[in-house]
Amino acid sequence: MIKVKINGQEQSWDGDPDLPLLWFLRDEAGLTGTKYGCGQALCGACTVIVDKEAVRACVTSVNDVAGREVTTIEGLHPNGDHPVQKAWRQVNVPQCGFCQTGQIMQAAALLMDNPKPSHDQIREAMSGNICRCGCYQRIENAVHLASTGV
Amino acid sequence: MNFIDNPRKLRGFEKHIGIQKVSRRSILKGLGVTGGFVLAAPVMSRQALAYETGAGKMPHGVVVDPRVFVSVGQDGIVTIIAHRSEMGTGVRTSLPLIVAEEMEADWSRVKVQQAHGDEVRFGNQDTDGSRSTRHYLIPMRQIGASARTMLEQAAAKRWGVPATEVKAVNHEVVHSASGRKLGFGELAADAAKESVPSIESLKLKDPKDFRYLGKGQVGIVDLHDITTGKARYGADVRLPGMKYAVIARPPVTGGKLVSFDPDAALKVPGVEKVMQVRGWPWPSKFQPLGGVAVIARNTGAAIKGRDALKLVWDDGPNGKYDSVAYRKELEEASRKPGLVLRQEGDAEAALKSADKVIVGEYYIPHLAHVAMEPPVAVADVKGDKAEIWAPVQSPGGTREDVAKTLGIPEDNVTVNVTLLGGGFGRKSKCDFALEAALLSKELGAPVKVQWTREDDIHNGFLHTVSVERIEAGLDKNGKVIAWRHRSVAPSIASTFAAGTVHQAPFEIGMGLVDMPFEIANISCENPEAAAHTRIGWFRSVSNIPRAFAVQSMVAEIAQATGRDQKDMLLELIGSPRIVKPNVKDLWNYGEPQDSYPIDTARLRKVVELVAEKGEWGRQVPKGHGLGIAVHRSFVSYIATIIEVAVDDKGKLTVPRVDTAIDCGTYVNPERIASQIEGAAIMGLSLAKYGEITFKDGKVQQKNFDDFQVIRMDESPLVTNVYIVPPGPDTPPSGVGEPGVPPFAPALINAIFAATGKRIRSLPIGKQLEA
Numbered sequence: 001m002i003k004v005k006i007n008g009q010e011q012s013w014d015g016d017p018d019l020p021l022l023w024f025l026r027d028e029a030g031l032t033g034t035k036y037g038c039g040q041a042l043c044g045a046c047t048v049i050v051d052k053e054a055v056r057a058c059v060t061s062v063n064d065v066a067g068r069e070v071t072t073i074e075g076l077h078p079n080g081d082h083p084v085q086k087a088w089r090q091v092n093v094p095q096c097g098f099c100q101t102g103q104i105m106q107a108a109a110l111l112m113d114n115p116k117p118s119h120d121q122i123r124e125a126m127s128g129n130i131c132r133c134g135c136y137q138r139i140e141n142a143v144h145l146a147s148t149g150v
Numbered sequence: 151m152n153f154i155d156n157p158r159k160l161r162g163f164e165k166h167i168g169i170q171k172v173s174r175r176s177i178l179k180g181l182g183v184t185g186g187f188v189l190a191a192p193v194m195s196r197q198a199l200a201y202e203t204g205a206g207k208m209p210h211g212v213v214v215d216p217r218v219f220v221s222v223g224q225d226g227i228v229t230i231i232a233h234r235s236e237m238g239t240g241v242r243t244s245l246p247l248i249v250a251e252e253m254e255a256d257w258s259r260v261k262v263q264q265a266h267g268d269e270v271r272f273g274n275q276d277t278d279g280s281r282s283t284r285h286y287l288i289p290m291r292q293i294g295a296s297a298r299t300m301l302e303q304a305a306a307k308r309w310g311v312p313a314t315e316v317k318a319v320n321h322e323v324v325h326s327a328s329g330r331k332l333g334f335g336e337l338a339a340d341a342a343k344e345s346v347p348s349i350e351s352l353k354l355k356d357p358k359d360f361r362y363l364g365k366g367q368v369g370i371v372d373l374h375d376i377t378t379g380k381a382r383y384g385a386d387v388r389l390p391g392m393k394y395a396v397i398a399r400p401p402v403t404g405g406k407l408v409s410f411d412p413d414a415a416l417k418v419p420g421v422e423k424v425m426q427v428r429g430w431p432w433p434s435k436f437q438p439l440g441g442v443a444v445i446a447r448n449t450g451a452a453i454k455g456r457d458a459l460k461l462v463w464d465d466g467p468n469g470k471y472d473s474v475a476y477r478k479e480l481e482e483a484s485r486k487p488g489l490v491l492r493q494e495g496d497a498e499a500a501l502k503s504a505d506k507v508i509v510g511e512y513y514i515p516h517l518a519h520v521a522m523e524p525p526v527a528v529a530d531v532k533g534d535k536a537e538i539w540a541p542v543q544s545p546g547g548t549r550e551d552v553a554k555t556l557g558i559p560e561d562n563v564t565v566n567v568t569l570l571g572g573g574f575g576r577k578s579k580c581d582f583a584l585e586a587a588l589l590s591k592e593l594g595a596p597v598k599v600q601w602t603r604e605d606d607i608h609n610g611f612l613h614t615v616s617v618e619r620i621e622a623g624l625d626k627n628g629k630v631i632a633w634r635h636r637s638v639a640p641s642i643a644s645t646f647a648a649g650t651v652h653q654a655p656f657e658i659g660m661g662l663v664d665m666p667f668e669i670a671n672i673s674c675e676n677p678e679a680a681a682h683t684r685i686g687w688f689r690s691v692s693n694i695p696r697a698f699a700v701q702s703m704v705a706e707i708a709q710a711t712g713r714d715q716k717d718m719l720l721e722l723i724g725s726p727r728i729v730k731p732n733v734k735d736l737w738n739y740g741e742p743q744d745s746y747p748i749d750t751a752r753l754r755k756v757v758e759l760v761a762e763k764g765e766w767g768r769q770v771p772k773g774h775g776l777g778i779a780v781h782r783s784f785v786s787y788i789a790t791i792i793e794v795a796v797d798d799k800g801k802l803t804v805p806r807v808d809t810a811i812d813c814g815t816y817v818n819p820e821r822i823a824s825q826i827e828g829a830a831i832m833g834l835s836l837a838k839y840g841e842i843t844f845k846d847g848k849v850q851q852k853n854f855d856d857f858q859v860i861r862m863d864e865s866p867l868v869t870n871v872y873i874v875p876p877g878p879d880t881p882p883s884g885v886g887e888p889g890v891p892p893f894a895p896a897l898i899n900a901i902f903a904a905t906g907k908r909i910r911s912l913p914i915g916k917q918l919e920a
Binding site: 015016018022024035036039092122123129131137138 | 236237238239240369370372373374376377378379380381382383385386388394418419420447448449450451453454520521522523524569570571572573574600602603820824825827828829830831832853854855859860861862863864865866868869
C-alpha cells in the first residue's frame, strides 16, 4: 500500500506501484486538471508540483511520490486565485486551454524558486511546456506579471 | 467491399466542395413542432446591409429561431446556446456574445450552454473552414433581435402602451415616457408567449451602439475554469463504471490484423480484457482502422497492457510507401503537363518567348496536427441507444456516423460536445468516437478510448505532401508575362474514394486557381498523385504549400530583377480590381463571389498596412533579414513581415513578426490577435521542423521528440497584429486559419535576405547549418 499526500489529503494505492502518477491522479483520484499530452515528459501538460519541484506526472510513478506531497492545479489555490492564475486571466492567455494547467504549475514552481525571473529565465524555464495553439507570448507576459504583482 | 456507394454524398466531403444542395423542405419537415425560421442563406432585410454567405449550402443550413438558442429564466439569467465547437478560437464566447449584444443582455448575467449534436435543431455545426463568424454573425444578430423584440412586446402589453414606445436596455425593458422598467426575468414568462417576429420585421442595432461587438473587452467564458483545471475536455469525462481503453491499430494505412496473442497483456495489473476492434477497408472516410483494444481500470494499465501485446499485421497495399521515393514521383510529375484547371492567354508560348524563365520547385511534406489533447472519446451504448462525449469539430457528422456504424437511428444517438484541447482539423474526423461506440456496445459498459501521442502521429489523417512547381516568364524589362503553376499532391478526397488522383475543387481553390496576380498568360495545372495514407484537413489546408510556393516565387523574381520584395509583390498584384479567374465553378471557400470577391484592393491594403506598421525597409543588424508575404484565404486577406536572425552556426531566431489582417466585420479583436499570434507559432513550427515521413508504409516519427513543434525559447520575441477596420458593408471572413499560410514564405524570404540562402524544401531542418 502506497501512501501519498495529494493537495493536502492522504491517498492510498494498492495497485501497480509503477503506475504513472498522471493516470493515478486522473483515472483513480479523479483529478482531471492534470493533462496527458505525450507520456514521455516532452510536453509538460501533466506538470504537478512534488514538494517544491515541478515534475512530469507521466514519467513519475506513484511509488516515486510515496510519502511526499503532491500539488495539482486543483490544489494550487482554494479559489483559483494564485498570482499565476490571476495573471493568466488578466493577460487572456489561453486559446484551447488544454496545456494551460501544466503551464501554470510550471510557472508557479518557477516563481517559488525564482520570484523575479528575467524574460530570458522565463523563456528558458517554460520551454519544457508545449502549447500547440501558440500562446507563448502571453504566457511569458503572464509569468512576468505574476512575478511583479497582479 | 467498398462500403461507400457514393462518397460525394458523405458529410465531410460535400461540406467543403459545396456540391450538395440542402433540401429546405426536409429541414422544415425535420423541425416539426418547433417551427422556427429556416433560411437557405442568411440575407438581411433590404434596408440593412445585405450580403449573402454560403451558410445555407452547408448540411442543414442555418436555423434562426430565438426559442432554439435563447432562454430567459425568471431569475433573469439568460442562457444562450453555443452550437459550434470550442477548440481555442473563442467561438463559444463570440457567437453567444453576438446574441447578447443584439438582445441587450448584460453579459455578466449570461450563461453559455453547449449544444449537443443536432443539426436539424441548431443548423450546421461543423466547426471548420474558418466559417463560424462569417456564417453566423447575421443569424446570431437576428436571433438576439428576435428575443429582444419579444421581450419588448411583452413589456408593452403589460403596460398597455405601444411596443414602439418601449426599448430594451441592458437586461431590462424601459418605458421612458413613464419611467417604468421591467427586468428580463420579470418578462420571461410573458415573452415566451409572444409570437416570433418575422426576420423582415426585425430592427438590428446600429453598430455605433454596440457594447461588446468589435471591442475585445470580454474574456472567454471558460477562462476561469481553464486556469483552475475545472474545464472539461473530452479526456476529462468520467462515468460510473467506465472502462479505459487503448487500441493497437494497423501501423500501415490499409493494413489488417493477422493474429494477436493477449496473454502477456492480460497479466498486466489492472488489465481486464483484450478484444478485437472492427476495422473498415481503406479508404473509408472516418471509419475506424480496427485493431486490438486493451480494456483496463485506468489508462496507464491499458497502455502497459498494449505494450505487452503480440501482434502480427498484414501491411496491405501501402506497405512500400516511402517518402523519399514518393517525393521523386511528385517532382517528376510536376515537370510534365497536368490537368489544366485555369488557362488565360498562352502560358506555354509566353514561357518559350520569354527573355528569362525563373523556375521554383517547392516541397512541403506531410504534417501531423498534434493538438495537445490527442483524440479521445467516451461512449455509453445501451441496446439501441448511444451517448457520446467527445471533443469533436463535427457534432452533427459524429451523430450521423455513430448511428450508421452501430446501425441504429440517428435520433437514438446523443453527442455531447466537450471542450476541444485543440482541433486544427483533426477532430473534424470522428473515428475515435466511433471506436468508443463500437467498444462500449461490445462491453456493455461505458468506455473511454484514449489515443496516445504515438497513436496520434502514427494513425492520423495527415496534411498532404506536395510539390508546387512554378515557372515565371519575364520579358526584357523584367515584367512577368507568364505564370505556370503545377500542384502535385494526394487529395483529401482519397480518404473518401479509392482511385482518387486529382485534387478536389476545394483544394485547388486554395491559392492555386485563385492566384490573384495581374499576368497575361496563366496556366494552373494538377498532375496526378495517388495517396498511400489517410489525408485530411489540417489548419489552412492547401493554402500552406500554395502560399509558400507563390510568395517564395515573388521574392525569387524580385531577386532576379533586382527589386524590392514588397514592390515586386505590389507590382504582381497589380491594379485594384476584382479578379475573376477563368475557372469553372471557382470554389471561393463556398462563398458567393458577389459578397466575397477576390479583391486586389484589399490585398494591396494589407501589404501596405503591414509595410507601414512593420517598418518594411528598416535597417536591421548584420545577420538579420526581413521577409514579406501576403495571401488571401478563407476569404480574408493577410500580410506578414518577419525579421529573422541567423547566426554563424546557422541558428535561426525570430526577433519580430508583424501581421496585418483584413477579415471584414469582426466580433472580438482580442481573439483575432490571439489567433494570429498562434498562427505565427504554428507557421514557425511547420517551417522549422514539420515533417512526417514514411518508410515501409509506416510513419517514422512518434512523439514530440522527433516531430518537434516550437517551444517558448524559440518563439518569436514579439508578434504584432494590425486589424484593418472594416467598411460598413464588409462581410465577416475567416480568422482561425488565414494566419498560417503567409508565415512560412515570409520567414524563408527573410532568411534569404539574411543569408542569401533560398530554401525551397520544408522543413528548414539543418539546411542553414554548414
